[in-house]
């Protein structure tokens with residue numbers, strides 16, 4: 404069975420973007436693949452975090468994965484920081500990555516742009532991500548389009564390593580959703596809806612209350628043309644709402660366009676709001692149940708034991724090939 408692996412950073416509360424671009428894909432694939440899903444908490448500290456909030460989010464995120472339909476029987480679920488082989492392998496991969504390659508990562512350029520005191524960790528972040536992937540022989544890595552370049556870097560590093568030391572790492576392939584690869588901010592529909600943004604007006608958080616969700620959607624920025632159809636360039640706001648509807652209803656974009664072709668913007672927004680509220684209310688109910696049971700810790704303990712065992716073997720193989728250590 405092919406292996407699938409993905410991670411969602413606990414750098415902010417999960418959003419509709421995380422659900423559509425990340426979790427939904429994993430749920431769809433969990434019957435088909437041996438699925439690994441983890442919390443990359445070490446990636447979160449590449450930018451400043453409040454320790455208390457971070458700790459809370461880690462558990463919240465796992466409870467949310469489960470609430471969104473990630474089945475703990477079918478997935479291996481774990482924390483990155485509980486398996487030291489991630490950082491150990493990351494160091495080795497750093498020594499096999501060229502500055503030129505790391506310098507080309509566009510997410511670093513975006514994230515470091517308006518920030519003071521950018522950490523070295525933010526720069527080497529994609530290499531830790533390569534370690535996350537290569538440690539477990541992942542065949543497929545479902546990610547949003549913004550992460551595609553990082554998975555490609557993991558492939559380049561794997562290929563270089565394999566060529567130099569013999570076949571070691573599996574070549575991972577990114578899986579990008581056709582629709583919904585990029586859910587946009589409702590207030591700035593040409594910008595990704597990002598869970599770590601400070602301005603939350605355009606962001607739908609999975610744990611937002613109904614009234615808040617409705618308010619944010621009804622206030623979504625559109626245009627003055629008042630015709631509903633899909634055109635990302637000319638109508639980014641309306642196209643984003645249509646994309647959200649299409650992803651949550653599992654309807655093709657053509658059908659969604661047909662459904663709303665005679666609607667005004669107010670109607671479209673109301674229907675999108677109803678669907679988002681229905682989806683999120685279901686998730687929130689399950690989330691509360693998981694948070695008040697001991698299941699999150701149980702799942703993480705099981706995951707930890709399993710992945711440490713796998714990673715140990717892989718890591719020993721790597722160090723042996725490199726000539727590290729004594730044996």
Ligand code: AMP
Nearest residue numbers: 412420421424425546547584585586596
């Ligand atoms: P994040 O929630 O930013 O850690 O991302 C988790 C996964 O969801 C990654 O694969 C992202 O590429 C994806 N993702 C995050 N935000 C969005 C978004 N606004 N639209 C689509 N995918 C997203």
Ligand code: TRP
Nearest residue numbers: 408409410411412443446532535
């Ligand atoms: N960098 C990813 C993100 O921000 C999270 C991540 C870390 C990840 N390691 C990974 C995703 C490995 C897939 C595979 O979304």
